[in-house]
Amino acid sequence: MALKALDIYKLLPKKNCKECGDPTCLTFAMKLAGGKADVDLCPYLDDQAKAVLGATTRPPIRRVRIGVGERSFEIGEEFVLYRHEKTFFHQPGILFEVSDTQSPDEITSITKRVKDESFTRVGTDLMFSGIAVRNRSNATDSFAAAVGIVENVADLPLVLISANTAALSAALVHCGTYRPLIHAATKGNFKEMCALAKQHGCPLVIKAHQLDELAQLAKDCSAEGVQDFVMDLSPASLYEFIASSTGIRQLAITRTAPDLGYPVYLDATAGGMQDAWIALGIVKYASVIVTAPLSRASAKAALTLRQNVYTDPQKPIQMNPGLYRVGTPGKDAPVLMTVNFSLTFFTLEGYLESARIPCFMLIVDTEGLSVLTAVAAGKLNETLVLDAIRRFDVENEVSHKKLIIPGYAAPLSGRIEEATGWKVMVGPRDAAEIGDFLNEEWKR
Numbered sequence: 343m344a345l346k347a348l349d350i351y352k353l354l355p356k357k358n359c360k361e362c363g364d365p366t367c368l369t370f371a372m373k374l375a376g377g378k379a380d381v382d383l384c385p386y387l388d389d390q391a392k393a394v395l396g397a398t399t400r401p402p403i404r405r406v407r408i409g410v411g412e413r414s415f416e417i418g419e420e421f422v423l424y425r426h427e428k429t430f431f432h433q434p435g436i437l438f439e440v441s442d443t444q445s446p447d448e449i450t451s452i453t454k455r456v457k458d459e460s461f462t463r464v465g466t467d468l469m470f471s472g473i474a475v476r477n478r479s480n481a482t483d484s485f486a487a488a489v490g491i492v493e494n495v496a497d498l499p500l501v502l503i504s505a506n507t508a509a510l511s512a513a514l515v516h517c518g519t520y521r522p523l524i525h526a527a528t529k530g531n532f533k534e535m536c537a538l539a540k541q542h543g544c545p546l547v548i549k550a551h552q553l554d555e556l557a558q559l560a561k562d563c564s565a566e567g568v569q570d571f572v573m574d575l576s577p578a579s580l581y582e583f584i585a586s587s588t589g590i591r592q593l594a595i596t597r598t599a600p601d602l603g604y605p606v607y608l609d610a611t612a613g614g615m616q617d618a619w620i621a622l623g624i625v626k627y628a629s630v631i632v633t634a635p636l637s638r639a640s641a642k643a644a645l646t647l648r649q650n651v652y653t654d655p656q657k658p659i660q661m662n663p664g665l666y667r668v669g670t671p672g673k674d675a676p677v678l679m680t681v682n683f684s685l686t687f688f689t690l691e692g693y694l695e696s697a698r699i700p701c702f703m704l705i706v707d708t709e710g711l712s713v714l715t716a717v718a719a720g721k722l723n724e725t726l727v728l729d730a731i732r733r734f735d736v737e738n739e740v741s742h743k744k745l746i747i748p749g750y751a752a753p754l755s756g757r758i759e760e761a762t763g764w765k766v767m768v769g770p771r772d773a774a775e776i777g778d779f780l781n782e783e784w785k786r
């Protein structure tokens with residue numbers, strides 16, 4: 343059972359010395375209770391307290407990094423079963439599979455696609471996570487060559503899939519220092535696989551068909567000195583996947599089975615219905631999803647779903663405040679003020695682009711709240727608008743002093759005029775009407 347903050351506090355030295363980075367022992371205890379701090383940060387804990395706290399305060403699902411550098415990604419360190427209870431923290435890596443039986447041109451083309459393809463949605467660039475190289479030939483040389491081709495094209499996180507330890511060993515010569523995920527250790531080969539993972543400092547997939555076998559394998563591999571695991575139950579059906587991944591998440595977050603406290607691996611390439619496997623994997627706790635290259639429509643759907651599931655439901659998606667241009671606005675172009683809630687920004691921007699009227703959008707920081715909510719909560723006011731006009735040097739961008747505000751901000755129009763000295767025009771409440779409004783009302 344997880345300890346509560348006050349129970350943890352009783353075990354701390356109570357020096358309030360701040361050396362752990364927290365102002366008091368109590369705040370450190372609260373962080374430990376939430377799995378947000380490491381017991382080793384307090385240098386004054388005795389061994390007994392460390393042993394008790396270490397076992398109960400580490401995140402229930404281990405965080406594992408795959409790859410190095412800019413495109414590397416972290417998985418695990420999740421705390422809840424349902425997103426609305428808190429949030430999900432680390433989105434699954436989705437990797438396109440190539441095989442060492444494919445031609446070098448095919449491998450290069452798929453790798454280039456993962457390296458470059460990007461979809462922009464609500465201001466975020468969405469990309470796939472890496473390449474999984476499968477040793478379909480079971481030959482050592484061709485596997486190493488395929489990994490070499492991928493490595494020459496891009497620095498992407500890799501999964502190396504082979505049952506042949508000699509082939510894995512040859513491939514790791516190309517990429518062993520880049521933390522590829524090695525697939526997979528089983529009851530029969532775990533000693534050799536652990537030796538490879540240890541030698542190259544790589545995370546390791548452990549594979550078994552039952553939860554108790556998986557837990558035992560995690561224990562055995564830990565004893566070999568490897569700690570970063572991802573677990574593969576090789577489910578035979580969608581039902582089996584949901585049942586096993588939900589079971590693992592439940593047992594891990596309640597700390598009922600700490601040996602199952604690792605991220606989950608899903609191979610979506612087998613057995614058809616790939617889109618369904620990917621969607622279920624994203625929603626039901628897969629952390630590494632290997633798929634055949636997707637069509638553009640499926641790719642967009644998968645990345646959109648992942649973005650939606652892994653945004654914090656308690657935090658609105660925000661834009662950076664600033665002065666944005668729509669088209670190529672001149673000095674006489676209208677200036678439209680609105681809030682930094684992403685959905686508001688992109689909706690308005692879309693209608694402005696359709697209207698083909700070059701203009702400026704002045705985005706004020708309302709902490710991601712919509713116009714209506716920001717006005718009601720006092721998060722949109724004349725001071726913020728004045729600050730934004732000054733900060734983003736709007737007076738030097740245009741030759742007039744007219745500001746169009748959203749219809750829902752009409753109650754603030756007088757105060758904004760008074761504070762800024764700009765003439766305020768109240769725009770429509772519905773962004774869809776902004777084109778007609780500008781055509782009819784905008785006069786310099």
Ligand code: SF4
Binds near residue numbers: 358359360365
């Ligand atoms: S380092 Fe230890 S003793 Fe000092 S404030 Fe943090 S928890 Fe307390």
